[in-house]
Amino acid sequence: MLELDWSALWDSRHLLAAGMWITVQVTAVAIVCGLAWGTVLAVFxxxxxxxxxxxxxAYVTFFxxxxxxMLLLWFFLIVPQALKAVFDLSPSVDIRLVSAMVAFALLESAFFCEIMRAGIQSLSRGQLHAARALGMTPLQSMRYVILPxxxxxxxxxxxxxxxxxxxDTSLVSVIALGDFFRRATAIGERDGTLIEMLVFAGVTYWIICSLLTAFVKLIQARTQNG
Incomplete structure (x- = not known):
């Protein structure tokens, strides 16, 4: 039985919290921007x-x-100056964070596109015809009737x-972005407690994902009952 040393966890709590905040930022941007652009692509x-x-x-197939x-490395190594120019970033902005956000948003929009396209096509064509019969334009019909x-x-x-x-945000470690997983492994390597930090990171991801999964099942049950 391994004798694990958990003392470094409390001392490193602020670093781990900062890493989790980066993970949450990347996740939130990927979801919001990916869903918005993916919905537009689905309408296309x-x-x-x-x-x-x-x-x-072509967009969906490509991404x-x-x-x-590979996408993360492309945006970090090949087009960082383009990102700075497009978003008018100041020198103080961490280009690694911006690269991760852009890469995730563009990739996830392809997946959200397919999800939304399937949802739109699952609806009866009569919904669209009814909206048009009420005098709505195609854009209004899509916005107020079909998409909701x-x-x-x-x-x-x-x-x-x-x-x-x-x-998947744990993959941003390949561009040395200090997300939760990256910081956990770095702390473990620094203090000689890599096994402990990997176990802690794994349990943390498991707890969060389990709670989110339970929430998804609750939403699904309410949707089916409704």
Whole structure:
């Protein structure tokens, strides 16, 4: 039986909390921006305009075919100056954090696109026809009738994808971003307690994801009953 030393946990609580905050930031940006852009792509995918459909299909195929680690490295090593110019970033901004946020948002929008597209296409065409019969434009019909219903139907799947995003944020360690997992391993290597910190990180991810999963099941049950 290994004799584990947990004393470093309390002393490093502020570093670990700061790392978790970075993890939460990356996750939140990926969810909000990914869902927003993914919804637009989903509307493009079912559009009558073949150019919009082609763009959406090419986008989804491209980003779903690239490993996340490679995408993170691309944005961090190849296009950091472009990111600074596009977002008008000051020199004090951590380009690693911006790179991670942009990479995650672009990648996850491809997955959210497919989720939302499936939700939209699962609805009866009569919903759209009824909205048009009430005098709504195609854009108004999509905004006020179709998308709210699709979003409600896909909520459990969307939330499950959010859990996956939270787990995947640990991959930002490849660009030396000090997220929760990166800081936990760094503290373990510094203090000679790597096993303890890895166990702690794993248990922390497990607890958070288990709670989120239980919440998803609750939402799913209410959706089905409603």
């Amino acid at each position: 995918a079912i559009s009558g305009n073949r150019w919009l459909r082609g763009f959406s299909q 779903r075919s690239i490993p996340l680690v 219903q699709a979003l409600k139907a896909m909520t459990p799947i969307i939330m499950t994808q959010c859990i996956v995003i939270f787990q």
